[in-house]
Amino acid sequence: MSRKGRKGILGWIIPITNMERLLYSLHRITGIGLTLYLFIHIYETSMRALGRETWISTSEFLDNPVFHIGLLLVVLAAIFHGANGIRLILQELGLIAPKPTQPVYPYRKYHRERRVYIVTITMLILGIGVAIFALRDFLILLEVLGK
């Protein structure tokens, strides 16, 4: 078994041949990012155990544009990861899988259309829901940044 010729970690993001491939890359990147944030968040909230003073000084330390924007990114990442994750649950477990059929020429076009419909429809339904949510967060953060 050889790794020669294999793309390695780079292969997780290239070649981007289609939409789901891009979603896959983003899902993975946001997943790793969110895990890092999770650890920071756990550390941050554990400050509570040290008493009121520490908690307030931590809050004050975090109250600046850099962290607010960072938080917005985290929220967006979480929303994307969640929406795409629900699609993945439905698709990966074969819950919304189409029936296999005899391929029709031109094969590639036929199958791409079938797949793209499924992905677009699920992502749209999920997207509209979370977009409202994200928009509100965004407006609030804008307000914070405006101060």
Place this chain on the structure above:
Amino acid sequence: MEERKVIFRLRRYDPETGGYREDRYEIPVYRGMTVLDGLIWIKENLDRTVSYRASCRMGLCGSCGMTVNGRPTLTCETQILSLERDELTIEPLYNMEPVRDLVADFHQFFKNQRAIKPYLIRRDIEEQVEPTREYLQDPEEWNLYIQFAMCITCGLCYSACPTTATNEKYLGPQALANLFRFYIDSRDEGWEERLAIADSEDGVWGCHLATGCSEVCPKGVDPALAIQLLRREILRKSLGKKTRREARPLAPLLPPEEESPYRAFGEAPEFTVEGAEEAAEKFNILHDPRKR
């Protein structure tokens, strides 16, 4: 007709140095000329040392897969003008060991293909080897697997997959699609065995539904769909639900006066080529489930 020129940039692997080297060739293009035609033209007119693998030139043998402009492509089926580029970058297939120039090594790929037991598994092996009757199958059952039986083992899906990019143990889209093809075949009885092969980190659970495989497949196999369906079967099995139905019984016996047509063929003719007998013997051992 006005002649168009297209530049082929070949990213050639050199086994002696273990590195890549890029060569540029300018070739005249006519309407309908495929990428493979371009490579043949280069070999005939410009540089005889260019190596690539190709055979049938009509999208049946699955030999000529290469990466064209960063996308795994069956070169004999892709027309140069349809790509609408003045420059094509051609590389060997990703995620396989390069052999020389544009040729990639399918060793691991076919090893995976063998690992999934790509043949009918029957409980009654005697009947399978010396058939007396037909296996029955109706068009509905045929429809369930025919899509996955279209595979020509060209390896494009393996090269487009992000999991194979790092995980050399992963079975890959092609092998899993083929596994499903036999799993769902109404004549097959090895479904327990097959699910056990698929149910591992390097089987269906290695897939993350990037569907690059289905996108690049030149035959509409949709390996990602096969993996999803396999997963559903595994899920159903672990929940204790019914999975695949039993194989259908054999065709009814013919009345004794009408001999089975399988018997009518008589003995095979004598071998006329030297060494053919041993080759046939080897082949039989390979394909006889009793000797496996």
Place this chain on the structure above:
Amino acid sequence: MNGRIRLGIYFSGALLAVLVLIHLSLFSYWFVEGGYYTNMSWEAVSERMNSLLWDAFYLVFLTTVMAHSYIGIRNILFEYITSDGGRRLVTYALALIWISAYIYGLIPIIASAGG
């Protein structure tokens, strides 16, 4: 190595979709001008942490999110580390990190559970 651990990521993921929505709406609501989110002030959090319902919520949330991220990261590493020994090492090393982080995360929940 059993790949079926991946099933855990689907179930925890479905649960997380709901929990994260609640968690996110927390810091967006109750926003009062001036400074950090007021529902994150010491008093507001104390009030929340004193209710058993919120404690239960955070406990479930923390457990799910830890399980989800553990399986996810393990899965990613398994794609790169393919030898059996390496995979065993990844499984245990990650478990160690995740369990310690889990205990660390439990501290504020437990500390405030008493009041």
